[in-house]
Amino acid sequence: MPIDYSKWVKGRVVARRDWTDDLFSLQVDAPEVKFTPGQFGRLALPIDDQMVGRPYSFVNSPAEPTPHEFYVVRVDVGPLSPRLARLEAGDTVYLAPRANGFFCxxxxxxxxxxxxxxxxxxxxxxxxxxxxxxxxxxxxxxxxxxxxxxxxxxxxxxxxxxxxxxxxxxxxxxxxxxxxxxxxxxxxxxxxxxxxxxxxxxxxxxxxxxxxxxxxxxxxxxxxxxxxxxxxxxxxxxxxxxxxxxxxxxxx
Ligand SMILES: Cc1cc2nc3c(=O)[nH]c(=O)nc-3n(C[C@H](O)[C@H](O)[C@H](O)COP(=O)(O)OP(=O)(O)OC[C@H]3O[C@@H](n4cnc5c(N)ncnc54)[C@H](O)[C@@H]3O)c2cc1C
Incomplete structure (x- = not known):
């Protein structure tokens, strides 16, 4: 089945910050995605004709509503995080339209x-x-x-x-x-x-x-x-x- 892109918000990586070889932060412009502090969004990329999404907590505060920021560890065995680790400013990453979670x-x-x-x-x-x-x-x-x-x-x-x-x-x-x-x-x-x-x-x-x-x-x-x-x-x-x-x- 082809990927249904209408279910996803197209975000744009505006910056990245590398902390160590495996830890990095992505700043992603997607102002239509709203959240309550403590909640997580879902970042996703198309992989082998499927959209693979995983939860990631918002690091930015609503006082700085855009770009969103996510702090990510590369898990070598995983499908998504090694690909997120290769994203650069200007690249596309998809987000679920709604944030979730009760850690608020x-x-x-x-x-x-x-x-x-x-x-x-x-x-x-x-x-x-x-x-x-x-x-x-x-x-x-x-x-x-x-x-x-x-x-x-x-x-x-x-x-x-x-x-x-x-x-x-x-x-x-x-x-x-x-x-x-x-x-x-x-x-x-x-x-x-x-x-x-x-x-x-x-x-x-x-x-x-x-x-x-x-x-x-x-x-x-x-x-x-x-x-x-x-x-x-x-x-x-x-x-x-x-x-x-x-x-x-x-x-x-
Ligand atoms: C509510 C929630 C919020 C999350 N927020 C973040 C976040 O802000 N930043 C972030 O980096 N990750 C976060 N995660 C984990 C993230 O969703 C992914 O699981 C992770 O990035 C790996 O994705 P993957 O597809 O590469 O591998 P996956 O297929 O998801 O995972 C492969 C295996 O790696 C291990 N693993 C998964 N996540 C981690 C981790 N963070 N550290 C060490 N081992 C792990 C597990 O054993 C897992 O079975 C969150 C998870 C949940 C449930």
Whole structure:
């Protein structure tokens, strides 16, 4: 069957930024695609007479509605991401017309401290909603944790430092690196550093059911293991019918 292009919005890559050999960001002009911060769009390319699309979180904030930005890791075994990795300014990439997903602040109940716990490219949704006014009026403290294997994978330092400059007393950025020693990052994995108290010690804040709202995004092992550690502390999964303190999105 021929591809039905009418189901897709034709986007144009306006810029790319390479962070490492495998990590890159694409800026894509497609102003008709609207989103709520924290949501994902669908990027797609025609491959062997089929449109192959995958979800990608919006990194830009609605304050900068165009171009859209997506932060992508090349997964060598996958059909789409290696092709996205070859796109240059001027190339076409297709987008689903509507954004999706519930990893949004509107889904998160009130709390004192928002803990954003992310791995790899899942820093994207946080970059989007931390650049809106909403979280700063709702939470006394916001701790953003970004975990990678290597220090050079701690991307978006310019945006993160901009958020810190805008909210110096409310915001903390705590990077994790698992595979090398660094001057600043916590070494290891997020669930272990919650279990043994290193994350709370670094933040100078308690992570408990009475004060915390946790948003977990990225690697499914991180999401599963961290959820177990948080549940052992009395936090509960956040469901629409049964509000809790753990809101999650897994990337695969
Ligand atoms: C809600 C949602 C949001 C997402 N947002 C992003 C995003 O902002 N940036 C991004 O890079 N990816 C994101 N992903 C993953 C993305 O949709 C693709 O799966 C990924 O880019 C690989 O696509 P592919 O076609 O090359 O391989 P696929 O056929 O999709 O995947 C092949 C295999 O690679 C592994 N894999 C998939 N994604 C990753 C990953 N990110 N890191 C390590 N291993 C992976 C899995 O084991 C998977 O079975 C998101 C996924 C979901 C469900």
């Amino acid at each position: 602040l509107g889904e998160v109940p009130p709390g004192e401290t928002l803990w954003g716990l992310s791995t790899g490219t899942a820093l994207g949704p946080f970059m989007s909603f931390l650049r809106t006014p909403e979280p700063w009026s709702r939470f006394k403290n916001i701790v953003f944790v970004h975990a990678c294997r290597l220090e050079r994978e701690l991307s978006y330092q310019d945006v993160i430092q901009g958020i810190k400059a805008a909210h110096p007393d409310q915001f903390q950025y705590i990077p994790f690196v698992s595979r090398e020693d660094t001057a600043y990052a916590i070494k290891g994995r997020i669930p272990d550093a919650i279990s043994d108290g290193r994350l709370e010690a670094r933040a100078g804040l308690r992570l408990d059911a009475a004060t915390a709202q946790c948003m977990l995004c990225g690697n499914p092992d991180m999401v599963t293991d961290t959820t177990l550690v948080l549940e052992a502390r009395g936090l509960k999964k956040n469901k629409r019918k049964e509000p809790g303190q753990i809101t999650v999105e897994t990337y695969w």
